[in-house]
Amino acid sequence: MRVIFAPDSFKGSATAAQVAGALAEGWASVRPGDEVRLMPMADGGEGTLDAFEVAVAGARRMPVTVTGPDDRPVETSWLLLPATNAAPGGIGVIELASTSGITLLDPLRPLEAHTLGFGQAIAAALDHGVSRLLLALGGSSSTDGGAGALTALGARLLDASGHAVPLGGGGLRQLSSVDLTGLRAVPQGGALVLSDVTNPLLGALGAASVFGAQKGADAAQLAVLEAGLARLAALLPADVSASGAGAAGGTGFGLLAWGAEMAPGSAAVGEALGLPGAVATADVVVTGEGRFDAQSAAGKVPAYVAGLTRRAGGAAMLVAGGIEAPSDGFAEARALIDLAGGLDAALAEPLRWLREAGASLAATRPPERSGRTARE
Structure with a gap:
């Protein structure tokens, strides 16, 4: 057989x-x-880079140092896939788990953990000149709605005094305005978010309610996180009810607001393999x-x-x-x-x-x- x-x-x-x-x-x-x-296999979470590296001939690890979810530096890498007619600058695969993942934390930081490092790795791929991005969500440590990643890409999240709000989901409760004028553009070939989480951003099935406890949040902290995500949602141009908006602590929502599109992670990896x-x-x-x-x-x-x-x-x-x-x-x-x-x-x-x-x-x-x- x-x-x-x-x-x-x-x-x-x-x-x-x-x-x-x-x-x-x-x-x-x-x-x-x-x-x-x-x-x-992988579904967009931990191991996605490994799966693509095995599947795609000529794939190269690109080392990068990013700010981890607890502000400590993390030595990691993103994956460069060879150029194609549709992506002459190559394709960058970035894995949230290896840049801002929960396995990088001890102890957990439900209000302070953030996705800044994930955004820094995306920025590194853009600096390299990739024409397309595959963004693997999963294994997230935070519930910041992708605010950290957007910050790394040039967005400014401000409080009522015009100062940057603290990183992490807890900092979003101070959010008053968002300035996207400096936000970097999605590459010409687009950005595809790989995730098999279908939850919306807010509500009983949302990022905080369903996944917040796994990241260390108690009942009071869940309420803070939900309120912060709601403030972010009111200021960004994306649909809070979109399938996958709640993925990776709401990072799916932040990436949709950036201009990325959602795709089933398992199917994307399976096709590549x-x-x-x-x-x-x-x-x-x-x-x-x-x-x-x-x-x-x-x-x-x-x-x-x-x-x-x-x-x-x-x-x-x-x-x-x-x-x-x-x-x-x-x-x-x-x-x-x-x-x-x-x-x-x-x-x-x-x-x-x-x-x-x-x-x-x-x-x-x-x-x-x-x-x-x-x-x-």
């Missing part, structure tokens, strides 16, 4: 490449004769993520991969650290916490239990036989 391993990362435990490799090792221990292919074509000839496709929950069905990697696989007539299989939503769309599903006997054990040795999951899934397939399979 032809088997593809196309998981997202298990955030905080293993990269997408490590997950794919461990699952494949487990599968091969049971079915060594199968043809396997590793195609680690050539995943649709590969899946078309596969018998089994194994995908997964750290936690499979209600949000997973909204277009994250497992849902995207499963959809491709079903349309191609193959069998989609799921592996996740924990499975908290129905997995009816998959032929088989395995949760590492079940295999390991608990969360702590699964987190302690994720690669071991990923190998066990791969072996367990392989054991569900018919015994190996000589000759070509029916789908070939």
